[in-house]
Amino acid sequence: MPIQTACITDELIQTANAVLWPSRCLSCGEPASPGQPLCGACWEGLRDACSDYACPRCGAVVSEEAAKNSMCGFCINKKLYIDGFARSGRYESTLRNLVLMLKHSENAALIKLVRILAASAFQNRFASERIDCVCPVPLHWTRRWARGFNQAGVLAEGLKSIGIPSRTELTRKKQTKPQPVMQSYSKRMKNVRGAFAVKRFADVRRKSILLADDVRTSGATLNECARVLKEAGAERVYALTLTVPAGQI
Numbered sequence: 001m002p003i004q005t006a007c008i009t010d011e012l013i014q015t016a017n018a019v020l021w022p023s024r025c026l027s028c029g030e031p032a033s034p035g036q037p038l039c040g041a042c043w044e045g046l047r048d049a050c051s052d053y054a055c056p057r058c059g060a061v062v063s064e065e066a067a068k069n070s071m072c073g074f075c076i077n078k079k080l081y082i083d084g085f086a087r088s089g090r091y092e093s094t095l096r097n098l099v100l101m102l103k104h105s106e107n108a109a110l111i112k113l114v115r116i117l118a119a120s121a122f123q124n125r126f127a128s129e130r131i132d133c134v135c136p137v138p139l140h141w142t143r144r145w146a147r148g149f150n151q152a153g154v155l156a157e158g159l160k161s162i163g164i165p166s167r168t169e170l171t172r173k174k175q176t177k178p179q180p181v182m183q184s185y186s187k188r189m190k191n192v193r194g195a196f197a198v199k200r201f202a203d204v205r206r207k208s209i210l211l212a213d214d215v216r217t218s219g220a221t222l223n224e225c226a227r228v229l230k231e232a233g234a235e236r237v238y239a240l241t242l243t244v245p246a247g248q249i
């Protein structure tokens, strides 16, 4: 059954209506209808960004036909340590706005909305998987100190509402250089190699762990995190992000 992500926003609208939101759209600042986190145009943008088919292994945007396969053209030739991928949608429109705002804001309503998106993506893809805990991709302490929080941790904490505990199993040993957009996947893997370490091997051994981050660009960072977790004895490693790159594989 191919994964079609469009349905998540319908479910989201139901949930979003049930909680209190500010009177202005979280994405564009224009007035929003009472009980709505977004204005009509931004809801449309979110729905569009979340309407596609995803590769179940790496989350890339693929055709409906390709989504029936276990992997896509992007992941088939790579050494992937990630066993499955959930994401809300593409890095564009309203979803891109929300992700960019999350990097610099601890706005409670924004956090509530992205947590609902993350929980929907999780339930859409992993409802039948055994997952022991969610682990945020760590920021280097210097960046966390400068920012005050880790947006991956914000998402991971949000999965508590659906019964998945959040545990910080990884630490970031070194600050990696910003990864140029056009850099090859192998160069990106090299750049992040050795950047992460498992805190306590005993805590991850034979566990099924979900990595959480706000965005997936090349996937090299998530793959490196999965590599060190598996080297430490994790049985399965999955990943969840809000976005993946917009282009179809």
Ligand SMILES: [Zn+2]
Residues within 6 Å of the ligand: 025, 026, 027, 028, 029, 030, 038, 039, 040, 041, 042, 043
């Ligand atoms: Zn708006």
Ligand SMILES: [Zn+2]
Residues within 6 Å of the ligand: 055, 056, 057, 058, 059, 060, 071, 072, 073, 074, 075, 076
């Ligand atoms: Zn793939």
